[in-house]
Amino acid sequence: MSACPFHSRHDAGAPAMPPLLDPALRMRPPGEPLPAPLREHGGPLAEVFARWLRQxxxxxxAAEKSALTRALMALSEDDIRAHARRQAAIAMRGGWGHWHWAVPAATVASLLGWAVDDVDAQRRLHQDLRAMAAGLGAQADGEDVRAAGEAVAALLNGLDDAERRSPDAPLQWTLLRHAPAARWSDRAAFTANRLGLIxxxxxxxxxxxxHALIEMRGSACAPTREDLLRLxxxxxxxxxxxxxxxxETPAKPVTVPLSGTDxxxxxxxxxxxxxxxxxxxxxxALVWLGEQAGLRWPLPAEPMVLPNMDIPQFQDHPDQEYRS
Ligand code: HEM
Structure with missing residues (x-):
């Protein structure tokens, strides 16, 4: 019997499922929750990776993600602004090579109650996150995974401390209220995903x-949120x-574009x-920058090229001095 002509005509004309909405496309290959270096060497990075919602x-x-989303949505704009401005001011003392790297993670850490009170604290946080990045690299060796595990253990301890000392810090408080450990599979899933935010x-x-800094250089005109979304x-x-x-067997990797989409x-x-x-x-943070009188804007350097993004790099003017 030949195939139904109406059916096949309908199938041929059906719009393709957008890849990010297609349930057959998964974050990890079936049966492989960990990338090879973490499978081989294990440790604290492997423990958190396997629990991250992202993976x-x-x-x-779905339930854990919606609790986490509620916690993030419950943050007040005033708190976000105050913590970002403070971290922007601290980061400026580390120079332009430090500023855009430090501000995002230090702002989230500070909203979680982590005491990021000076440029050294920002640098320590940054170093731990770079150690994690090295451990997550496709070519990571045993030493990279071990060092990343040490960094993860330090960051998890720091966040437990922050929870004890500052349970009322803005993001710690909204997490404990909307996405407490009891809402997760276990406490390890909660703490892994709290670190996952940073x-x-x-x-x-x-x-x-x-990228915003590149656009803003010279004009001192801070982009709006809409400008940032466009960027x-x-x-x-x-x-x-x-x-x-x-x-497919083995599961076929699929690359999905995000830039150029809505x-x-x-x-x-x-x-x-x-x-x-x-x-x-x-x-x-960029509004804070725009308010600084007499700022000498950074000199762009070679970007860091990652498989999924380019991270601009900057240099200071040779005679630039910062107070640390
Ligand atoms: C405070 C800053 C940020 C936090 C706390 C955060 C948090 C998260 C989390 C928890 C996920 C995993 C969600 C899941 O898998 O269910 C995620 C995914 C994602 N984030 Fe963010 N993020 C932040 C900043 C950014 C920025 C600046 C971008 C840049 C456009 C970005 C782009 C994405 C994308 C594209 C995904 C989805 C990846 C995918 O579907 O493969 N995030 N984010």
Whole structure:
């Protein structure tokens, strides 16, 4: 019997499912929750990676993600602005090579009650996040994964301390209220994803702030939140993401564009829950910059090129001095 002509005509004309909405496209290949270096060497980085919402499509993802999203949405704009401005001012003492890298992650850490009170504290946070980045690299060796594990352990301890000392810090408070440990599979999932907020802000935030700084150089005119969204859309943040097509064996990697689309912060189940926080904090930090009289704008250097984004780099003027 031949195939139904109406059916096949209908199938041929059906619009393709947008990849980020397609349930067959998964964050990890089936049966491989960890990338090879973490599978081989294990440790604290592997423990948090396996629990990050960003890496999971299990049945608990939707409920845990919506609790986390509620916590992020409950942050007040005033708190975001105040913490971002303070971290922007502290970071300026570290020079232009430090500023756009430090501000996003230090703002999230500070909203969580972490005492990021000087440029050294920002640098320590930055070093731990770079150690994590090295451990997550496709070519990471045993030493990279070990050093990343040490960094993860230090950051998890720091966040537990912040919870004890400052349970009323803005983001710690909204997390404890809307996404407390009891709402997660276990406390380890809660603490891994609390650290995940700082991690997720780190490279994408530096890329967005860095591209904004390039546009702002010279004019001192801070971009609006809409300008920042346009920048992200035009490739100034995360340009692509990856999925695995579990219908094929082995699962086929699929590259999905984000820049040039109307959803530079992703779409579907894994859409970024930090978009509002990222835009508001970047905007507040750049407004703070625009208010500084007599600022000498940075000299652009070779960008850091990652598979999914370019992170601009900057140099200070040779005779520039900062108070630290
Ligand atoms: C405060 C800053 C940020 C926080 C707390 C944050 C948090 C997160 C989290 C938790 C996820 C995983 C969600 C899930 O898989 O269910 C995520 C995904 C994502 N974030 Fe963010 N993020 C931040 C900044 C940014 C920035 C600046 C960008 C740049 C455009 C960005 C782009 C994305 C994208 C594209 C995804 C989805 C990735 C995918 O579907 O493959 N995020 N974010």
């Amino acid at each position: 999971r499509d299990d049945a608990a993802h 991690w997720q802000s780190h490279e994408a935030g530096a890329a967005l702030l860095g 992200a859309r035009d490739g100034g943040a995360v340009r692509i993401t990856k999925r695995f097509d579990g219908r 959803h530079p912060f992703g779409d579907g189940q894994h859409r970024c829950p930090g978009q509002g926080l990222a835009l508001s904090s970047a905007h507040a």
